[in-house]
Amino acid sequence: MKAKNLISIFILAAALLAGCTKPAPAPSPTPTPSDATPDKVTTASIVDNAAAFEKAIGSSGTWIIAITKDLNIDKELVLDGEFKNGKKDDEGKDIIQRKIALYAQDANRNITARYTLTAPRLTINSPEASIQHGTFKGDLYVSSKNFKLVDATVDGNVYFTADEAKSTFTMDDKSKVTGKQEIKK
Template sequence: MKIKPILLALAIVSTLFAGCGQRNNQNTAPKTGTETKTETKTENGKNEITDGTTTASIVDNEAAFEKAISKTGTWIIATLNDITTNKELSLDGEFKNGKKDKEGKDVIQRKIALYTQDENRNVTARFTLTAPKLTINSPEASIQHGTFKGDLYVSSKNFKLVDATVDGNVYFTNEEAKSTFQIDNKSKITGKQELKK
């Protein structure tokens, strides 16, 4: 039977191509990449749904970071080094991460990833984002595994610090933002936390 040798040869070639396509880089940005539909509001006020892929904006400079955190950016912003700016920054827009919840609804999420990781998702490097002010307007947002140096203004619900440091103050601009704020036991805030309308 000639079919078995042909199938065996195809399997070997497929394995070789898959192996050659893998990267051996130990430090990579947080992984993502799933199909999703994005709903945006057009200039005339109508909602428009577009198909796309939710991927990380992997950034290493101030201009790329500012674009990634805008309302036309991506759901995850991953830095590759420290970033410093003299501008006041704002994390804007509502984004879906490509996953579904138990009811089958799209999961809303936004993440500033101040770290790199290895293939086993172990954090390999942590970075610092420095700005005079960062306002969190995106719902379900987080800062993870790095340091924000400056004052943080939280205007949206369910903001999280995950293994992250805020070297500055955290101001909540409304009661909902304050009451839904979450901080894990690896995170810290060096300044005060208060409601500031």
Template sequence: MKIKSLILSITSALILTLAVTTGCTSNNTSPTPTPSPTATPSPTETPDTTTTASIVDTNEAFEKAISSSGTWIICTLKDLTFEKELVLDGEFKNGKKDAAGKDVIQRKIALYTQDDAHNVTARFNLTAPKLTINSPEARIQSGTFKGDLYVSAKNFQLVDAKVDGNVYFTTEEAQSTFKMDDKSSVTGKRELKK
């Protein structure tokens, strides 16, 4: 029994280390964000939120990570199931700069683990009756959300992900800026619902 506990502890530590060092991303078509320490703003700018990754394996940790005081990237280590509605809130910087030198805004729910070569090694399910996306430039990547998704923010993406439910857009801007790659799918409706 002690050996099994030791193996589980070592495995968990390795997964956590791997996820943090690789940033939980495997999408080669967009900038590869990696977690960075909290940026120190210059005296003339108002700080938004720039954070490191949050590696979660409990409902409580997931809820904290998706809040407006959470992290820009939320990496799950197992299936998570909620009986209540969830909300992805807040605007976050990922620690990168764009071509113009401006901070890159991004939010990601990473429902997977990966190896050192960025190959997905496990995919997870996130189940909730409803998930509302209020964070701009957000995505769900490489796993399955089971429930109805309400998108209120611009530029939401599904990347190598599945929504087992409906996707409702609460604004025309949210609907017109939505993107989904060819590896992603939605089993239900995709429609504007104000």
């Protein structure tokens, strides 16, 4: 069973990294301001402990944070920073995205395990963020726009710290919130 979990973790890591990388641009003879800005999006953080999770969700962390087992963290957490996912939209602009992945998947992207992240409070400051395919136990404070739950459960309350955060929040029909959803400024 342990070997199967390890194989699933390695497959998830390989799939995430393969989907997140982009070819290096040709060298430019004269750097432009955009060349000087580091692209902090092309990696994923696969974590199995509280310290690694806390580092990954920080402003100098990664755009996707995937846990590999249930995590219990006894302090408040903050998802900070704006990240690009390495892809472009139809107009050629970088796509902003931040994802907390509470699951494992196989090479065909079938979900093979779901995990629970437990903390007293998780504040979402990153724009275009989501929690996917697992459970967050605790209260969620959403301060950014376009936050999503995708096949995820919040076992607690969801508090929005701004009207825009609430009006742009979405969750699919597989997601649920066990507590209240309200604005709390």
